Amino acid sequence: MIKKIDKFTLYIGYFAAFVLSLLVLLIVYDATARYMFSEGSTALQELEWHLFDLIMLFSIAYTLKKSAHVRVDIFYNSFSHRTKTIINLIAALLFVIPFSVLIVYEGLHFVELSFLQMEGSSDPGGLPYRFIVKSLMPLGFIFLIMQAVKEVLVCKEELSR
Template identity: 70%
Template sequence: MIDKGIKYLGYLTAFILGLLVLLVVYDATVRYLFSGGSIALQELEWHFFDLVILFGIAYTLREDAHVRVDIFYASFSDKTKALINTISSLFFILPFSILIIYIGLDFVSQSFIQDECSSNPGGLDYRFLVKSLMPLSFIFLALQAMVDAKTNFYMWKSL
């Protein structure tokens, strides 16, 4: 169920990326051809970019498309790769995710209490909504790390 949820999160991220591209094209066209523009649209671009990056993390781990030192990893046996993936999920990704969630909850609650909004005139309100994506995205990453650890552990045991 987690794996399927992260898959659909990846699809949502791809859709948001498409919207981001359209928004940037629109914003650049209005700015350079018509000497117009909007602070709110520029901030919306950043918010969409935040969504793409933060929600793309778990999907990238699911697809095994994250960055690693392939110079060594590529030459390892499947059993060694499964062991490395299990250890990295349990002892690196999971603790880091828990730390970011823990720190991020205070970060978001402070923003919510202050009813934080853009400091730019014409900017977007409710900045705490965007900030809440940080702990949420690391919850998704932690869940995916647990799925990967389980999958790789069973793979390691069977090889």
Template identity: 65%
Template sequence: MQFFVRLIHWSGKIAASALILLVALVVYDASMRYLFQSGSITLQELEWHLFDVIILLSIAYTFSHDAHVRVDIFYERFTPKTKAIVNLLGSLLFVLPFSLLIIYLGIDFVALSFSQMEASADPGGLPYRFIIKSFIPLAFILMMIQTLHVIVASYRTIRGV
């Protein structure tokens, strides 16, 4: 289990590093466009790809730190046991099935992209779009792992273990 905790932790670190890179890239790209009237489709697509990586790798990491969106107006007033019940039910009924669905659909989506060696349709765009698409099932595999961790922790809290 510790391996998966570290894996999700590192996915967050990679996302944070990609965010720093994205900020630097946007500053550079905007400066070049507005100061020197020199734009680049490649840089713009790289910005989109980094944004995708940031969002996808942050999903499980955010869930692991209990920093995801929820209706806190009610949740914050619950007892730890009630919170665990909400987390268990939410994980079993919503997060886990949704993650499994995205993984199931995403694998064929990525396989098709790999088989076509999908690249940007724009002249000067980035090749290897299939690599970015492969982050979709990967992100939800990480999410499923984190969800299983939440289910186990919630069950232990409910049982008083």
């Protein structure tokens, strides 16, 4: 199960990186059209934000997998491997998983309302299906929960040695 979660998270990270490449191209196109040809598009600007949302939400689990999340490295780097493992275990159990479960729980209601209203952009020329991008919020945190559970299992295994 640990390897499957790791592999899945890796593919989610690769997907987010691919979407980042698309976002860069879209921004270059949008900026070129706006500044060189005086042509702008509300829909393109909103698409940029939607892609940015996808990248951020799908990258959270990948960042945890790579241990690249924010922490106070001044202290953490000087700790022994065992102490780091204990800190990672406590952080996952007391912070990452409960916080993520809360976001998924609250986010599902938020997404449900958005789907029921068929929420779209309030801007003229904006994108019509905003509820789709809102559904990425709980999904991204479900991915984070999966990766955090994997981290807990790895930490418990390391501590039992």
